[in-house]
Amino acid sequence: MHPHVKVIDCTIRDGGLCNNWDFTEDFVADVYRSLSAAHVDYMEIGYKNSLALVKRDDYGPWHFLDEALVEKVTTPRANIKVSALVDIGRTDEHDILPRAESRIDMIRVACYVRDVDRAVGLATKFHDLGYETSVNIMAVSTAKESDLNGALEELNESPVDIVYVVDSFGSLVPDDVKYLIDKYHHYVHTKKLGIHTHNNMQLAFSNTLLAMNAGIEYLDSSIYGMGRAAGNCPTELLLAYLGSSSYDIVPILDVLARRFVPLREQIEWGYTIPYMLTGAFNEHPRIAMAARGGDEKDNYVGFYETMTSVETHQHHM
């Protein structure tokens, strides 16, 4: 069917952006068991940021991924790899144990185009410690073309295993995704490629499908789409499409009903009008997140007028 595909579930890591990583250990262990029972390939269990560089009190535990904590929620160990994301400037490479001493299998480095040197530097160290590595260039929809091309050339020469197309703003329409995939295939031809989508314009799943059909191997998703703002490509939808010969959707349906339906009643993620508008205008969702947290969360006309009055970026409208 789609033998080249690997699904990386980012629920705890990207979904943590919705609740400040305030998941109980029991919740995360349940997600771990469910994903492994579904034969999902990787679980991204959080950020591996440094307690020395980021205030502990500002974030829940899945922002720091202490090894003992990871070991606790992944015991008994199941047949699924564990991934952690690091942010440039918020991680200390000396915190990272050799892979042989860690439950973590893959470390992904998130960066903007301007930081690709530092990302390659970090990823190289993680590679040398034995980890699978990726570099995820965020916000490509606002990057200068020549800068992006240069960054991709640099990644192609690096020891990084996987390079990601990341639609941080949920602003990429299918033609944009096709264009970027062609570019990544051209510049990063020695690497595997991945895609991470956001659902602001209800295109997360279709852009993921498009990428898969264009040969992209690593597909990010989240249970019930739980991820920042409009969320991600839903894991359950991707597994339904990929089919029961590769994945078992039942454990995902089970944990979704038990854990994520009640959670969604407490915390918001998914398609809302402000998130749709920031996607359509190719803007960071932070202004929409602020609007959704305020007194006028459904004043869409006011939001639109504020946005269009300060709007400076290239957009699709």
Place this chain on the structure above:
Amino acid sequence: MHPHVKVIDCTIRDGGLCNNWDFTEDFVADVYRSLSAAHVDYMEIGYKNSLALVKRDDYGPWHFLDEALVEKVTTPRANIKVSALVDIGRTDEHDILPRAESRIDMIRVACYVRDVDRAVGLATKFHDLGYETSVNIMAVSTAKESDLNGALEELNESPVDIVYVVDSFGSLVPDDVKYLIDKYHHYVHTKKLGIHTHNNMQLAFSNTLLAMNAGIEYLDSSIYGMGRAAGNCPTELLLAYLGSSSYDIVPILDVLARRFVPLREQIEWGYTIPYMLTGAFNEHPRIAMAARGGDEKDNYVGFYETMTSVETHQHHM
């Protein structure tokens, strides 16, 4: 930009399937004014079914579209055309006034492939009365290929203006839509084409985009996606994409916030797991609608097991 495109908003007609057409006149008049202010091309204001053939008490008034009622909510008359849908076997052609005496501009006939003769017969009568007409072949994802081809050939020879690709089950993935559009272009080359999507697999907007880029002219949508089960391509999202040189999204954002956000708290439509599963399995959403209305609405594993145990159709899994 996209000068060939016409947007047909189906909120009242398809959304009426969620609340049995229980909209107040004030609500419908508000939608009419908002759509016209947004420069949307058509408003499908309900069904033109016959009171002699369908029990009045079973449905709200927008299932029958009395001329006086339509006149009332479309006064003062605005610069937007009005459309009505009819079902084969539930409409009486003698109920239909000549277009010159009606506020209705277009009559669309919904049918299954097997009823295409009757649909062409009806649409021809409406055509002769002066209406714009379309035939919308439902559930193409379950039609036999040779039957569908024959139906399309018949439509190509008819006086019908527009022929619709209708994804009744929300089960068409992009490759399916491409295949059908190629087929429709081949068999119905003398006609304009339209598309009507459902959002079970979060593909309603992307399939609509794909169709538009393949030259399809008539694009159906609904405000906030309000339509049966998982709903339709959202009007606000389509207008955001099409841009402010063609459409004004602001009146839609306004009515959406005032009318549809509160309504959505009372009535369910949009992506839920049972609707996603019927889409993925290419099944009519009725079993999912029943499940969502029952005591075990979030028992997704149970729903999946019931569905897979009786599952007989071709599907994407």
